[in-house]
Amino acid sequence: MTLSPPRYALAEHRLRPRQDRVWTIFSVNVRLRGLRIFPLLLVGFGFVATFVPLFLTELFSTYGLSSGPSLASFYSAYNNLMLFIFTLLMSAVVGSGIIADDLRTKSISLYLSRPITVLDYLVGKAGVVGALLALLAILPGVLTAVLVGVLGYVSATVAAEAIGIFLGTGTLLVLVFTGFAVLLSSLTDRKSFAGAGIFAVLLSLEIVASVLYAATNQVSALYLAPWEDVLSVARWGFGVSTPGASLDPSVALSIVIALPVVLYGATYVRLRRLEVMTE
Amino acid sequence: MSFVPVVEAVNATKRYGEVLGLNGFTATFPPGITGLVGPNGAGKSTLFRALAGLLPLDAGSLTILGEGVWNHPERNRMIGYCPDHGGLYGWMGPERFVRTLLEVDGFSPSEATDRAHRALETVDLLPVKDRPIRTFSKGMRQRVKVAQAIAHDPKVLFLDEPLNGTDPVGRAKFLALFRSLAASGHHLIISTHVLHEVERLTDNIVMISNGRAIAQGDLHRIRDLLDQYPHTVELESSTPRVLAKVLAGRVDVFSLQFTGPDRVTVQTSSPDSFFQDLPEIALTEGVSLTGVRSTDDSLEAVFRYLAKGRG
Numbered sequence: 001m002t003l004s005p006p007r008y009a010l011a012e013h014r015l016r017p018r019q020d021r022v023w024t025i026f027s028v029n030v031r032l033r034g035l036r037i038f039p040l041l042l043v044g045f046g047f048v049a050t051f052v053p054l055f056l057t058e059l060f061s062t063y064g065l066s067s068g069p070s071l072a073s074f075y076s077a078y079n080n081l082m083l084f085i086f087t088l089l090m091s092a093v094v095g096s097g098i099i100a101d102d103l104r105t106k107s108i109s110l111y112l113s114r115p116i117t118v119l120d121y122l123v124g125k126a127g128v129v130g131a132l133l134a135l136l137a138i139l140p141g142v143l144t145a146v147l148v149g150v151l152g153y154v155s156a157t158v159a160a161e162a163i164g165i166f167l168g169t170g171t172l173l174v175l176v177f178t179g180f181a182v183l184l185s186s187l188t189d190r191k192s193f194a195g196a197g198i199f200a201v202l203l204s205l206e207i208v209a210s211v212l213y214a215a216t217n218q219v220s221a222l223y224l225a226p227w228e229d230v231l232s233v234a235r236w237g238f239g240v241s242t243p244g245a246s247l248d249p250s251v252a253l254s255i256v257i258a259l260p261v262v263l264y265g266a267t268y269v270r271l272r273r274l275e276v277m278t279e
Numbered sequence: 280m281s282f283v284p285v286v287e288a289v290n291a292t293k294r295y296g297e298v299l300g301l302n303g304f305t306a307t308f309p310p311g312i313t314g315l316v317g318p319n320g321a322g323k324s325t326l327f328r329a330l331a332g333l334l335p336l337d338a339g340s341l342t343i344l345g346e347g348v349w350n351h352p353e354r355n356r357m358i359g360y361c362p363d364h365g366g367l368y369g370w371m372g373p374e375r376f377v378r379t380l381l382e383v384d385g386f387s388p389s390e391a392t393d394r395a396h397r398a399l400e401t402v403d404l405l406p407v408k409d410r411p412i413r414t415f416s417k418g419m420r421q422r423v424k425v426a427q428a429i430a431h432d433p434k435v436l437f438l439d440e441p442l443n444g445t446d447p448v449g450r451a452k453f454l455a456l457f458r459s460l461a462a463s464g465h466h467l468i469i470s471t472h473v474l475h476e477v478e479r480l481t482d483n484i485v486m487i488s489n490g491r492a493i494a495q496g497d498l499h500r501i502r503d504l505l506d507q508y509p510h511t512v513e514l515e516s517s518t519p520r521v522l523a524k525v526l527a528g529r530v531d532v533f534s535l536q537f538t539g540p541d542r543v544t545v546q547t548s549s550p551d552s553f554f555q556d557l558p559e560i561a562l563t564e565g566v567s568l569t570g571v572r573s574t575d576d577s578l579e580a581v582f583r584y585l586a587k588g589r590g
Contacts, residue, residue: 015384015385016382016385020382020385021382021384025383105365105367105369106366107365107366107367107368109362110380111383112331112332112333113355113358113360114355114384115352115353115354115356115383116383
């Protein structure tokens with residue numbers, strides 16, 4: 001009888017592609033951050049506070065209380081302070097811990113010791129804040145446009161145009177607010193500091209811009225506030241004209257495109273240079 | 280015999296502002312288990328973080344199985360990293376935690392679940408797989424960290440103080456696990472500042488102090504370095520003064536101290552010849568010798584000497 005040693009071979013596993021790994025980071029964090037009482041309440045109340053006024057505006061326009069629904073009437077979605085307040089709160093509540101918690105628990109070390117890049121990590125994390133913000137900044141507008149289109153209050157063309165503008169403008173709004181959230185969350189391991197920072201920075205930019213505008217009567221001061229830039233782009237998209245001086249939509253568009261690039265770029269650099277002394 | 284080093288560090292330097300985490304660290308880690316031994320703050324965790332691709336070096340190079348580590352995240356598949364501090368989501372159960380990291384590795388959800396179960400079973404945590412990690416003792420948390428490090432079956436494991444906070448039973452189980460991993464072809468680099476722990480696992484040692492490798496190689500070779508430094512031996516005798524008088528004539532003995540009524544402590548620069556000659560001295564000089572104890576007979580003392588010697 002001949003004895004031979006057994007042969008062992010490590011089983012080959014077909015590993016999922018990179019985007020699936022990013023999706024894992026995203027989905028885990030959506031469950032962790034989104035499926036909690038406060039974010040869910042914000043989504044619920046925020047959705048109602050943005051969707052209902054917009055839908056009622058379209059409804060009243062249809063039934064003679066106004067000149068009838070048009071593309072311009074959809075702008076009322078943005079002419080709603082509730083949208084600003086809820087996106088601001090959502091950015092602060094969900095965005096505050098998105099990276100700061102990983103810094104505090106040092107779980108970022110375990111993420112980045114796996115086969116992912118800093119960019120993958122950043123995309124997965126920012127996607128969580130972005131997705132929850134999109135429920136407020138994009139979904140109510142798109143849903144209203146679909147509904148009024150289906151109900152025949154506006155033509156299919158107008159409804160489709162409105163959907164496109166809501167998607168474009170809403171995405172810009174989401175990218176800007178998410179950019180502030182991830183950058184400020186990456187600067188500290190204290191979630192509360194990050195939350196206060198996100199709230200304070202976004203709100204103070206709005207206040208400072210408004211105060212400067214009121215004091216100097218220079219409309220260009222409003223470029224300082226990302227929210228005003230987004231409103232300018234939305235007005236341009238929906239074809240809404242305002243009396244008096246207003247922001248140049250092309251300049252405002254340039255700002256809201258450039259701003260996320262700067263914010264995400266700074267966050268990326270910050271994460272690449274992140275060094276946590278553990279001894 | 281030639282081999283591809285598991286880890287090769289050449290003049291690896293890492294600064295945190297004015298603090299030097301690694302200070303020209305140069306060492307070669309052979310296959311199997313290697314102990315990275317040094318006190319707290321020596322640079323062990325910095326070395327591991329650099330090896331895990333988490334820190335760029337300011338100078339020098341690090342390779343794992345011949346490949347560079349910085350900016351090559353795909354190569355992280357072949358390493359398992361168990362950090363010293365933190366790293367866990369307290370609100371998750373260990374199964375979900377390990378599974379999540381396996382999915383980030385690229386395993387399908389079903390494969391990740393299977394592997395997470397196997398890893399948790401290995402570290403005896405399967406019965407509490409859904410309990411939030413925040414309710415775990417420190418030893419249990421260590422086991423979660425080890426589970427996530429081994430779950431994807433990496434070739435090389437970097438275990439930063441894995442025995443910290445474990446109870447004696449858990450410690451024994453970990454040591455058995457590390458031996459079995461090494462026996463099945465994995466390479467382990469285990470850091471510790473408790474020296475006898477690593478003595479029980481391997482003879483391959485790299486000693487680190489102030490960010491520099493101060494000694495490396497077989498434990499016995501490191502012990503040979505002791506010849507350059509005084510070695511302390513405690514002798515028990517009913518006639519300690521006679522014994523001291525005899526020993527004072529030896530060229531390798533340069534310090535004698537009476538540390539008790541029947542005890543004399545000797546410092547010798549040549550412990551091997553000292554121990555070899557001792558029985559003959561006792562016989563020829565008629566000195567009673569009731570006990571011999573080398574207080575330096577542990578890695579602790581070796582390290583202390585080497586660290587002192589390199590300044």
